């Protein structure tokens with residue numbers, strides 16, 4: 001996909017450098033176009049280094065016109081994003097001015113136009129600016145105005161006018177690419193999870209009886225590993241806290257190996273503290289509910305002819321701990337059941353306060369534990385979706401799609417509260 005990134009003269013111009021980097025990391029071709037004002041804040045060289053393309057700055061430049069002329073530039077773009085869009089540029093767009101490169105390209109282009117206004121809160125609230133925004137929307141109903149965030153501003157004021165974070169803008173662009181299919185890469189996934197920090201658990205846990213014996217379960221870790229790999233390929237920063245499995249670590253994923261449920265909780269806590277809370281916490285591990293009350297330090301010998309009674313204590317509930325401590329914006333749990341799948345899944349979702357439960361029937365030999373395929377129900381507060389039997393890699397993508405939709409819904413709700 002080809003994005004023409006217009007950078008204008010605002011204090012948030014430095015964020016456009018980070019935005020360029022994020023888009024390029026997402027596989028987007030970025031052509032930066034800077035106004036004269038923008039060049040007082042950041043140099044074209046910065047954008048050239050980040051985008052790998054010479055930055056366009058002037059309209060009446062014979063050399064540049066010999067290369068990709070302004071009309072070609074206008075036709076080249078799949079999307080024009082102006083971030084930050086200064087108050088001055090909004091006024092110029094509303095008036096249809098074409099006395100600089102940005103204005104001329106905008107008039108000559110039929111590509112979708114997105115504007116991310118960023119300015120002092122009083123400038124943003126000013127009726128002149130608001131009038132210009134309304135005029136642009138009336139003249140170009142397809143134009144998306146990305147509402148500025150509210151908060152503390154560079155000038156010390158507090159209010160609306162901050163450009164959304166570059167990662168968030170990049171994610172929007174990549175999501176649009178995924179949903180619209182425009183400029184979709186023929187090879188490789190769309191990086192719509194770019195910027196998300198995801199902590200996952202996978203595999204079984206081992207609860208030691210002694211140095212050579214343990215209680216465990218049949219989890220192979222394949223579903224969790226498939227999720228970690230898919231999330232990483234879609235651009236997320238993934239940490240996988242993994243019980244003992246015989247799977248290769250997915251490329252680009254940080255793997256923290258653990259053995260018992262208590263180790264797993266400790267590792268999850270450490271990782272979440274280190275990253276200052278994750279965007280998503282996905283608990284795909286089959287964590288043992290119980291562990292032996294005591295674990296011998298030496299191998300236990302057979303004691304005469306009598307049987308042996310094990311005394312078990314409950315393990316901590318990792319998913320409920322993370323959810324109740326609000327250490328992740330979105331939490332996803334798994335319910336491996338052998339009967340009454342949906343009933344158990346609904347109850348588990350509510351009991352643990354998680355956003356999504358992925359439920360699978362582990363009594364079927366063709367899916368679930370150890371199999372390369374899975375069939376799951378994804379249960380949220382809003383709906384219940386069956387993902388029919390397919391490879392765990394494909395199921396992983398469906399689960400991530402559902403999580404992304406739930407996350408968007410949640411954030412929209414939070415933003416409007």
Ligand SMILES: Cc1cc2nc3c(=O)[nH]c(=O)nc-3n(C[C@H](O)[C@H](O)[C@H](O)COP(=O)(O)O)c2cc1C
Pocket residue numbers: 007008009010011012035036037038085086087088089118119120123
């Ligand atoms: C230090 C400084 C910071 C500024 N920050 C902003 C800003 O955040 N948003 C804005 O709309 N204008 C800002 N301005 C004003 C613009 O730079 C000015 O209106 C300029 O003409 C914009 O030109 P352009 O839209 O062609 O890039 C700032 C000016 C200065 C001196």
